[in-house]
Amino acid sequence: MSDEDVLNRLASLIADLLDLDDLKLTRATTANEVDGWDSLAHVRIVVAAEQAFGVRFTTGEIASLKTAGDLVDLIALHSHG
């Protein structure tokens, strides 16, 4: 799966979880820029992403996430690993 595929699938997942019809997710998007992406939503998104992509993140990895692109890279890293 390409990084773009991961980003698109992640965008669809987040839009579904946060009930957003018009989510424009780019690699540079941060949580603060997405309506409803607060700490509770973050819990839901991270756990749902793990399930959807069949990966498991570690504590250090999550702590360093800044943008959607970072999350895409992390998913790709685990998917290829």
Place this chain on the structure above:
Amino acid sequence: MSDSPAVAGNGNRGYPGLALLPWLLGIIAYWIIVVVDPYHLRHNGPTFRLAEHRYPDLEWSRLIGITTGQPHGLVLLGGSTAMPISPDIMREAFPRARNPINLSYIAPRPLDMPRILPRIAQITGLERVILFMDFTLIEREPRRSASGEVLENMASTNWSHGGDFALSTALASLHALASGTYDLPFWSDITVPEYMLGATPMTHSAGVMRRFRDAVQRHADDVFAKSTLTCAQIPYLQNELVPFLTQMANKHVAVDLVFPSIPFVLYYDWIDHGPPFNTLLPGPVFDQFIVFKRCVIAARDQVGVDSNRVIALDTKDSLSGDVGRYFDSIHLIDPEAYRTVIRMIADGDETITSANIDQHEADLRTKVARTAARIGTR
């Protein structure tokens, strides 16, 4: 032969003096401590100042004697949920309070209280006491906290408790002799309680987030189940709290009994992953916290002083509903959150009474369930 007794004896001629050196230094250090009396064992008044900065956690417990020997208008006593509240932010929230002080330490137990509450009661100039109602006070077993053991040791053994005198005690005492302040240079670097060192928000841990999601899914149906906890099972209330409230009422000192801000998700998480201190009954957690609140309100009403308040800080969405502001399932990590907490106490926000406790419980249930729905369902 070089290893004959005679030759060996000549070669070791200087050693006896060297062997005595540690003893000599120990005696000097001991007498420095005796002169300064940092732990207030002579009970005849402080002779030195304390620094403005935070002390190591256990050292702070040892200094409770000296701090309560000085005048304070406002005193805070709680557990780890209150420890990060600095005198500065107490001063911001209570600008007229004279020399506010936070005596909080980790996991206070009911059995500690006979060594602490009487000391607070005799503080000169006392106008208000804030007591945090941490869950560790539900304790039924006759156990003390680590700090409680320190206080008990000091109260019962006087100058012979060598275990509490460390090299740091002697050096800080020496500093007190030289400068008038009991301090060590590296203590001024301490900015947070030791249990917070290296802490990161819960939203930085994938494992914790998975655990929360699993907990809210697993306990959606039993989170609000009834517990068997009753007021009679909380000896702290009648043995310690009511006598203290009565004593404070006689001195016209107001007392705030404060339930700390805890995340809504705790009520799910602790059913399976309870606190490290075995103070709660197994099973539903939410109901035990509610029962504790009702019992504290009853204790407050038993003394019946209008200026005493019971305040619950655990329904505010911006605190309890934001898991990113906690570093574990009970402790806030955000310094600004502690400022909010003490402001809410000053303002009397969220005061709970026998008249509104049912509504408080209903509101809290709604918020807890709403949080679970946001974390754990599709």
